[in-house]
Amino acid sequence: MRDEGTETLLAEQIDYYRAAAPEYFQGTLDFPGLDEFERVLAEFAPSGDVLELACGPGTWTPELARHANTLTALDSSPEMLRVARERTNDEHVRFELGDLFDWRPERRYDVVFFGFWISHVPLDRFAEFWELVADCLAPGGRVLFIDDAYRTADELIEGEESSTIRRRLSDGTQHRAVKVPHEPGELQERLTRLGWDIEVRPTAGPFYWGRGKPAPSAA
Ligand SMILES: C[S@@+](CC[C@H](N)C(=O)[O-])C[C@H]1O[C@@H](n2cnc3c(N)ncnc32)[C@H](O)[C@@H]1O
Numbered sequence: 001m002r003d004e005g006t007e008t009l010l011a012e013q014i015d016y017y018r019a020a021a022p023e024y025f026q027g028t029l030d031f032p033g034l035d036e037f038e039r040v041l042a043e044f045a046p047s048g049d050v051l052e053l054a055c056g057p058g059t060w061t062p063e064l065a066r067h068a069n070t071l072t073a074l075d076s077s078p079e080m081l082r083v084a085r086e087r088t089n090d091e092h093v094r095f096e097l098g099d100l101f102d103w104r105p106e107r108r109y110d111v112v113f114f115g116f117w118i119s120h121v122p123l124d125r126f127a128e129f130w131e132l133v134a135d136c137l138a139p140g141g142r143v144l145f146i147d148d149a150y151r152t153a154d155e156l157i158e159g160e161e162s163s164t165i166r167r168r169l170s171d172g173t174q175h176r177a178v179k180v181p182h183e184p185g186e187l188q189e190r191l192t193r194l195g196w197d198i199e200v201r202p203t204a205g206p207f208y209w210g211r212g213k214p215a216p217s218a219a
Contacts, residue, residue: 006122009164009176010101013120014076016167016175017056021079023170024057029150031205037146038063040209044144048110051136053100054117058084064113065093072109074098100132101125108138118187118210119147120178122163130194134214142213143198149181150206184208 020027041060046067055061055073057080065071065088073088074096075081081095112133121129133143155165163180187210188200198212 003124006124009122009178010125012175013177014099016169016177018077018079019169019173019175020167021057021077021083024080024083025059026170028059029148029206031148031150031207033203033205033207036203037207037209040211041144044142044211046111046113046142046144049107049138050111050113051105051109053112053114053133054120055084055095056080056116058087060113060115061088061093065090068092068111070094072096074100074103076100100129104132105136108141109136110138110141112136112141112143114145116147118145119149119180119182121180122178123180126190127194130191130196137214140213142211143196144209144211146207146209147182148206148208149183151179151181155179182208184210 041063046064048069050064050068050071052061052064052071052073055075058073061071061073061084069092071093073084073093076097076099078097081097085095151165155167157166158164163178164176165179166174166176168174184200184202187208188198191198195215195217196212197215198210200208200210202208
């Protein structure tokens with residue numbers, strides 16, 4: 001059975017990002033490390049049929065679209081999707097509205113990508129989320145993600161140990177959200193235990209990225 005507290009928090013997180021869409025790019029973390037990931041992404045070359053989860057305002061969508069034969073980009077915020085569509089209106093790109101804790105894929109993909117999403121998945125939904133990723137992958141399919149563990153003291157309304165944070169928007173409204181401060185080594189081990197062969201690497205700054213596939217025995 002799903003925990004009611006987590007359900008409420010995830011609904012608040014959806015609402016937070018809906019409200020944040022117009023100012024999302026103003027909050028982009030200005031730290032070194034992103035250029036390194038851009039090189040990782042180029043080398044990974046996300047070709048074939050690609051699925052982008054929690055695409056937001058299309059931060060990575062144009063670059064994914066450059067490599068992909070087809071790209072499906074999904075998010076729970078119509079406001080985010082509107083911005084993303086303005087940034088990428090190629091014919092081979094399709095946007096979809098969906099809640100990742102309810103959504104099920106209708107087909108399988110060669111690559112699943114997610115940027116700045118895994119830290120917003122509560123630990124009690126972590127295994128369920130990775131089952132979804134596995135269900136999205138075609139045989140031989142690959143995964144790539146980037147995220148950060150950056151949380152300000154002001155955000156930590158329940159203390160360091162909690163992954164519930166509070167964010168403020170420019171209109172002064174406050175919103176609860178999830179931010180799990182994954183550490184790359186710990187995250188890699190967690191994924192190995194779930195049957196994934198994924199290397200998770202830190203970059204300069206607060207970022208980390210992961211790339212890999214289901215472990216052979218799990219595939
Ligand atoms: C931190 S943003 C990441 C956006 C983009 N991928 C990037 O790298 O900048 C998190 C995104 O997750 C979306 N989101 C939040 N809860 C979601 C859910 N339950 N299902 C799908 N998307 C969700 C938000 O609307 C937001 O666009």
